[in-house]
Amino acid sequence: MAQLSYVSGSVGLITLQNPPVNVLSAATRQGIMESMKKALNDPKVKSVVICGQNGVFCAGADIKEFGPNISGPSIVPLIYDIEVANKPVVAAIEGSALGGGLELALTCHYRIAHSKTRLGLPEVTLGLLPGAGGTQLLPRLIGIPASLELITTGRHITAAEALQLGLVDHVTQSDTVDSAVKFALSVEGEPLDSRRISKRPCPHLPDLDAVFEAVMQKARALQYSFFAQRAVGRWSMPSGASWNTSKARPVHRAAVLGLGTMGRGITVALAQAGVSVVAVEIQEKQLNEAREHVYATLERGAQQSGVSPSCANITYSHDIQAVADVDLVIEAVLEDLSLKEKVFQQLSAICKPGTLLCSNTSSLDLNCLASQTKNPELVVGMHFFAPAHVMKLLEVVYGSKSSPEAVATAMQLGKKMGKISVAVGNCRGFVGNRMLKPYIEQSYFLLEEGATPELVDKALEEFGFPMGVFRMSDLSGLDVGWRVRKEDGLAEPVGTSGQITRLRGGRRYSPLGDILCEHGRFGQKTGLGWYQYGRPGGRVAKSDPWVFNLLEEYRARLGLTARPIDQQEVLERCLYSLINEGLCILEEGFASSPEDIDVIYVFGYGWPKHRGGPMFYASMVGLATVLERLDHYYRSNPDVPSLKPCKLLRQLVASGSPPVHKWKEITKKIQNRL
Numbered sequence: 001m002a003q004l005s006y007v008s009g010s011v012g013l014i015t016l017q018n019p020p021v022n023v024l025s026a027a028t029r030q031g032i033m034e035s036m037k038k039a040l041n042d043p044k045v046k047s048v049v050i051c052g053q054n055g056v057f058c059a060g061a062d063i064k065e066f067g068p069n070i071s072g073p074s075i076v077p078l079i080y081d082i083e084v085a086n087k088p089v090v091a092a093i094e095g096s097a098l099g100g101g102l103e104l105a106l107t108c109h110y111r112i113a114h115s116k117t118r119l120g121l122p123e124v125t126l127g128l129l130p131g132a133g134g135t136q137l138l139p140r141l142i143g144i145p146a147s148l149e150l151i152t153t154g155r156h157i158t159a160a161e162a163l164q165l166g167l168v169d170h171v172t173q174s175d176t177v178d179s180a181v182k183f184a185l186s187v188e189g190e191p192l193d194s195r196r197i198s199k200r201p202c203p204h205l206p207d208l209d210a211v212f213e214a215v216m217q218k219a220r221a222l223q224y225s226f227f228a229q230r231a232v233g234r235w236s237m238p239s240g241a242s243w244n245t246s247k248a249r250p251v252h253r254a255a256v257l258g259l260g261t262m263g264r265g266i267t268v269a270l271a272q273a274g275v276s277v278v279a280v281e282i283q284e285k286q287l288n289e290a291r292e293h294v295y296a297t298l299e300r301g302a303q304q305s306g307v308s309p310s311c312a313n314i315t316y317s318h319d320i321q322a323v324a325d326v327d328l329v330i331e332a333v334l335e336d337l338s339l340k341e342k343v344f345q346q347l348s349a350i351c352k353p354g355t356l357l358c359s360n361t362s363s364l365d366l367n368c369l370a371s372q373t374k375n376p377e378l379v380v381g382m383h384f385f386a387p388a389h390v391m392k393l394l395e396v397v398y399g400s401k402s403s404p405e406a407v408a409t410a411m412q413l414g415k416k417m418g419k420i421s422v423a424v425g426n427c428r429g430f431v432g433n434r435m436l437k438p439y440i441e442q443s444y445f446l447l448e449e450g451a452t453p454e455l456v457d458k459a460l461e462e463f464g465f466p467m468g469v470f471r472m473s474d475l476s477g478l479d480v481g482w483r484v485r486k487e488d489g490l491a492e493p494v495g496t497s498g499q500i501t502r503l504r505g506g507r508r509y510s511p512l513g514d515i516l517c518e519h520g521r522f523g524q525k526t527g528l529g530w531y532q533y534g535r536p537g538g539r540v541a542k543s544d545p546w547v548f549n550l551l552e553e554y555r556a557r558l559g560l561t562a563r564p565i566d567q568q569e570v571l572e573r574c575l576y577s578l579i580n581e582g583l584c585i586l587e588e589g590f591a592s593s594p595e596d597i598d599v600i601y602v603f604g605y606g607w608p609k610h611r612g613g614p615m616f617y618a619s620m621v622g623l624a625t626v627l628e629r630l631d632h633y634y635r636s637n638p639d640v641p642s643l644k645p646c647k648l649l650r651q652l653v654a655s656g657s658p659p660v661h662k663w664k665e666i667t668k669k670i671q672n673r674l
């Protein structure tokens with residue numbers, strides 16, 4: 001299971017031979033031990049190279065061997081013997097060096113890796129620690145912060161990253177074993193003391209406590225997130241109705257109305273949950289496309305999960321009368337109030353008594369829709385996120401007349417569809433989109449003041465968002481917000497020579513997003529937005545000089561001088577204004593707990609899970625700090641109301657900044673609406 005051969009006169013080549021991935025089975029460990037012994041005792045051998053057969057170094061311990069009766073030589077003395085060897089030992093790493101495989105490489109005196117190699121300590125994913133030296137050797141080689149990250153996440157890294165970290169000595173594009181043999185020849189006879197990692201001191205870090213505290217905070221945030229995810233199921237409404245006093249109705253048959261982007265995803269998610277669906281679309285072309293799209297998505301999903309597709313459960317129609325006998329309808333027609341009002345009138349007339357009428361609206365007033373029906377208590381919002389069959393989050397929106405039973409039914413259906421459902425009140429943008437508004441607004445203001453989309457996105461991506469605000473806006477389409485701003489009377493044509501006003505209704509307003517849309521730059525779909533994408537539908541964002549010119553001209557037209565803006569300011573302004581809005585929502589009672597808000601942000605908006613969510617993050621940063629910074633920014637921007645710290649934030653700070661799970665005691669006292 002490990003073979004010793006002799007190459008280039010003085011190199012002993014030990015090849016692990018345990019296909020397919022050369023795991024350290026008992027026989028392989030035995031083989032390595034015996035080959036090492038032979039090579040070290042052989043006077044002809046001046047250096048040793050260890051490699052794996054078939055282009056794979058070693059995938060670690062043989063997981064199949066784990067159990068009470070493990071036999072063969074123990075890995076720790078084996079590894080020790082390699083490190084203390086008095087001839088240089090070089091690891092020739094190809095394919096994978098994982099777990100015990102990487103530990104084996106760490107005991108060698110030198111490491112040469114092929115550029116396509118992946119390295120890592122994935123033990124944590126198996127419920128183990130890298131106990132064969134990994135926890136001790138890696139920090140001595142690459143430092144504590146990088147080791148902590150690799151050990152606690154189990155992340156695999158590329159050879160390029162390993163080289164950058166100092167984990168390998170050299171990366172090659174050519175034959176790894178050849179390179180390692182040449183290298184071994186070049187170091188024969190050289191002193192080895194400095195190459196024995198266990199003999200090195202652990203790198204000194206002046207702020208070691210801070211490093212460990214940051215890791216502990218991450219762990220606390222993940223634990224918080226785990227419980228928050230479960231807490232949202234225990235929903236309550238301002239009336240006092242809650243999950244344990246309200247019974248959900250069974251939903252066997254549901255209808256989806258409007259088979260555009262959202263309706264298709266919702267149809268897929270319902271079918272996958274085993275609910276039979278009546279899918280209704282007025283446009284013949286859209287209906288046919290939707291049928292194909294839904295079928296293909298279900299097929300793909302079934303292939304991946306190994307179950308048979310649920311297409312038999314779906315019937316398609318272009319006639320709204322087809323919804324007459326369903327238990328629940330999810331309306332997903334265009335975002336147009338008069339159209340939706342008409343649709344709700346029709347549904348109320350057609351559906352059998354007791355049918356729940358849900359809307360997927362993202363911004364319209366649910367009470368207006370409910371008022372069009374005979375039974376407004378049966379109307380709730382089911383706000384899915386695109387793509388609806390993938391995204392985990394569902395906001396279940398209750399209007400002023402929604403019955404607890406209707407809310408319970410939508411929550412239960414969401415759960416059945418594999419969603420994390422959060423019950424929220426009916427305010428503009430509900431919870432998630434309402435909080436997004438000040439976040440986006442601040443990012444525009446930062447551009448006016450001197451930032452670039454790249455700078456803002458970098459700060460947010462390094463914070464942990466998968467995409468910064470500008471890349472995200474390009475992905476979801478800039479025209480969507482533009483349409484809403486036009487309807488709200490905010491967006492006015494700017495043109496090239498007209499006067500630009502930056503105050504609307506006494507508030508600061510940035511028309512930058514509107515200017516982009518006036519130029520037909522709607523984001524990825526048009527190939528141009530805050531970045532350029534090469535072609536309509538392109539996905540790779542590249543910096544666009546056109547945007548830089550626009551920003552310069554815009555500032556010049558307004559007499560603004562660009563100033564340096566650092567990442568800290570980006571984070572404070574974008575995140576604290578979003579947090580402030582979340583606290584307003586809590587204060588006003590549109591969300592019943594900080595956990596609800598955090599779950600919405602983690603599962604719907606890419607907030608990094610290891611930072612818990614906006615409310616948890618605020619408490620980690622310190623509510624007093626958030627308050628002080630908001631006060632600071634509001635003083636210099638009195639025309640930006642979203643920077644004005646809300647009452648709840650002041651009260652929380654005045655009460656000694658209690659931990660998140662104690663906020664309810666304070667919010668209960670000041671919730672004054674609904």
Ligand SMILES: CCCCCCCC(=O)CC(=O)SCCNC(=O)CCNC(=O)[C@H](O)C(C)(C)COP(=O)(O)OP(=O)(O)OC[C@H]1O[C@@H](n2cnc3c(N)ncnc32)[C@H](O)[C@@H]1OP(=O)(O)O
Nearest residue numbers: 021023059060061062063064074075096098099100122132
């Ligand atoms: C006292 C002695 C006790 C020792 C105690 C020391 C403690 C330790 O040292 C701790 C450890 O190493 S724990 C193991 C850590 N290593 C891993 O988690 C790597 C797991 N493997 C992979 O990621 C991929 O297979 C990999 C990326 C490597 C390759 O991916 P591919 O997609 O190319 O191939 P797969 O289809 O995944 O795998 C091919 C076949 O190999 C089997 N296999 C992979 N890793 C194994 C492993 N570590 N142990 C046992 N079998 C393993 C895999 O199951 C598959 O087999 P078949 O399903 O039969 O084809």
Ligand SMILES: NC(=O)C1=CN([C@@H]2O[C@H](COP(=O)(O)OP(=O)(O)OC[C@H]3O[C@@H](n4cnc5c(N)ncnc54)[C@H](O)[C@@H]3O)[C@@H](O)[C@H]2O)C=CC1
Nearest residue numbers: 258259260261262281282286332333334335360361362386
């Ligand atoms: N696109 C998104 O990312 C999200 C959209 N939403 C909301 O979902 C709803 C739908 O949005 P999209 O799917 O993006 O729109 P879309 O424009 O892709 O699809 C709407 C579909 O409704 C059809 N339709 C219009 N009137 C109809 C009627 N009377 N009966 C049956 N079908 C009718 C249209 O022909 C069209 O196919 C909107 O309220 C939107 O605000 C909610 C969350 C995210």
